[in-house]
Amino acid sequence: DAKTTQPNSMESNEEEPVHLPCNHSTISGTDYIHWYRQLPSQGPEYVIHGLTSNVNNRMASLAIAEDRKSSTLILHRATLRDAAVYYCILRSQGGFKTIFGAGTRLFVKA
Amino acid sequence: DTEVTQTPKHLVMGMTNKKSLKCEQHMGHRAMYWYKQKAKKPPELMFVYSYEKLSINESVPSRFSPECPNSSLLNLHLHALQPEDSALYLCASSRYIQAGGEKLFFGSGTQLSVL
Numbered sequence: 001d002a003k004t005t006q007p008n009s010m011e012s013n014e015e016e017p018v019h020l021p022c023n024h025s026t027i028s029g030t031d032y033i034h035w036y037r038q039l040p041s042q043g044p045e046y047v048i049h050g051l052t053s054n055v056n057n058r059m060a061s062l063a064i065a066e067d068r069k070s071s072t073l074i075l076h077r078a079t080l081r082d083a084a085v086y087y088c089i090l091r092s093q094g095g096f097k098t099i100f101g102a103g104t105r106l107f108v109k110a
Numbered sequence: 111d112t113e114v115t116q117t118p119k120h121l122v123m124g125m126t127n128k129k130s131l132k133c134e135q136h137m138g139h140r141a142m143y144w145y146k147q148k149a150k151k152p153p154e155l156m157f158v159y160s161y162e163k164l165s166i167n168e169s170v171p172s173r174f175s176p177e178c179p180n181s182s183l184l185n186l187h188l189h190a191l192q193p194e195d196s197a198l199y200l201c202a203s204s205r206y207i208q209a210g211g212e213k214l215f216f217g218s219g220t221q222l223s224v225l
Contacts, residue, residue: 032210043114043200043216044153051211087152091210097166098143098214100152 004101011107012078020073022088030093037084116217133184133201141207142184145200160207191224
């Protein structure tokens with residue numbers, strides 16, 4: 001199964017954009033890139049996903065490198081409620097497993 | 111209804127007890143998952159069910175016994191657990207198992223303490 005690598009932690013100021021990177025150099029052509037976040041005492045929550053093209057939704061944007069070996073989750077204006085652990089994971093079209101990497105703990109300062 | 115409901119939210123059990131965790135979804139999802147999460151660690155996959163059949167068992171000890179009685183319900187039966195089994199147990203579902211573009215929906219978990 002393809003793995004992802006993320007920084008252990010990042011810090012942001014409130015109201016500023018945040019760019020959370022993820023490396024997935026062993027990604028295969030059928031792997032989708034998913035992002036989830038986990039707030040304290042809760043289960044992971046879906047944020048966004050994509051295959052090849054950049055994606056936007058109400059929560060965030062996902063920028064995927066042309067070679068697909070890396071991606072970046074963009075929170076356009078961080079709020080205190082965005083403080084969480086963000087997980088970048090790969091889900092394959094033909095596979096069964098969804099394996100979480102270590103994730104990035106995002107701290108947001110007021 | 112886009113929720114995955116897990117009960118109980120908290121459970122304390124002794125090493126000789128038998129207990130069960132329950133997970134329910136009414137989104138028509140045909141894939142359901144159990145994950146185990148230790149404090150400050152990512153979730154670890156335990157079991158995957160597809161169309162009520164066990165598809166993946168990640169070499170989980172037999173003291174954990176999953177069951178999927180119907181497409182909406184997933185149980186995890188616990189027996190003779192060890193203190194190191196104390197963790198947050200997360201249930202998740204998705205429309206299908208073999209579809210990388212399908213989102214995972216997670217419950218809020220059961221916090222298990224084994225004494």
